[in-house]
Amino acid sequence: MSTAPPAPRVIAVVGPTAAGKSDLGVFLAQRLGGEIVNADSMQLYRGMDIGTAKLTSEERSGVPHHLLDIWDVTITASVAEYQRLARARIDALLAEGRWPILVGGSGLYVRGAVDNLEFPGTDPEVRARLEEELTLRGSGALHTRLSAADPEAAHAILPSNGRRIVRALEVIEITGRPFTANLPGHDSFYDTVQIGVDVSRPELDERITRRVDRMWDAGLVDEVRALEAQGLREGRTASRALGYQQVLAALSGECTEDEARAETVRATKRFARRQDSWFRRDPRVHWLKGGVADHAELPELALSFVERPVTA
Structure with missing residues (x-):
């Protein structure tokens, strides 16, 4: 009997915002010879960088990232269109012998990419x-x-x-x-390993607060102001993104910047709970602890779920 290297499969790194999905995705891509396919609905938009915590070029560590910055902020998001784009990229990577690493917390986008999900028409x-x-x-x-x-x-x-x-x-x-x-049952379109990053609620809340503080310090208000000139207010999807919606309200005089900042923290915490609830309903997700105490073990433990050698 001989052991062959595992054939590339789709890996989905999921969970709530600020859990550490992006860094884990980069680690897995580096170790497996993979590339990242974005599954964060707001990171699809050009110029929405600070408020979506989009990784910088340096943070991507040379790993190719796909489906970032593909839409103008005036475009209304379409899960069906995302599905088409994501599957085309996943198919291309698999054909090249590369591991597609799907990373993001937009539950319907993840399912649209990896599950047998058909979208009802429109009237x-x-x-x-x-x-x-x-x-x-x-x-x-x-x-x-x-x-x-x-x-x-x-x-x-x-x-x-x-x-x-x-x-x-x-x-x-x-x-x-x-x-x-x-929505279909848990019927996969691809052979997919789903890794959920699990962070306790108190720690996640603290991370969210710190992340919003960093966004403000990094110039989120200026980013929103620049995007406003590009039609952000008219974008039905982009204008409702967390942080951007609140800053737009402040720029309109509906609230102060401090109030917008506080509301961004509150809204993001609520959203993180909804994300967690969504992914918890999927029994295929392998939940791994991603708290501070577990940070050192998380990458290798995640790797163990996907490196399943095929015995010939």
Whole structure:
């Protein structure tokens, strides 16, 4: 019997924001001969660097990163389009004998890339009516309606995310079924190993607070101001990104910068809990502790889950 090197598979590094996914992804790519495929919906946007904690060129350590900076901030995000782009890149890497390392906390984007997920069509009349209602009544009112129609979807979607709320209500109206019922079971499109980075809530909250402080110190307000000149306010997706939404409110005089900063921390903590809840529902995720006490062991432990030699 001889042992052959493991054939490349898709690795998905998932979990809540600020857990340490990006650094782990770079480590795995370096050790396995892989490349990163971004699965953070907001890192798809050009110029949204500080507020999305996008790795700098130095932090990428020479590892190629794909699907970063591909959309202008005025473009409305499409999971179906992301799926097309992500699978094309994953297929190309596998064909080259490279390991695709999918990294990000956008749960639907991860599933769109690696699972058998088909997206219901759209109805222009239904969409236009819901978007008009969103403009007139606000996202909170529509989120309340979604809570009644599909509590699971409402739990997964932030009340401020009008675009996703409209889409969920549209799917419900078109299909006559809850939005979550249109999501498939845990049926993989690729042979995928999913690694979840688990950080205790108190430590994660502290990390989020420090990260927001660093973003402000690094010039997030100036970044938002520059993107505003490029049409950020008109972007239905980008304008609602955490941090960017709050800074836009401050620039409009709706709140002070300090209030925007504090609200960014609060909103990010809420979002991290939703991310954690989303990924916890997937029994295929191998959860590894990523706290300070576990930091040294995490990379090698993650590697052990994906280096499964094939015995011939």
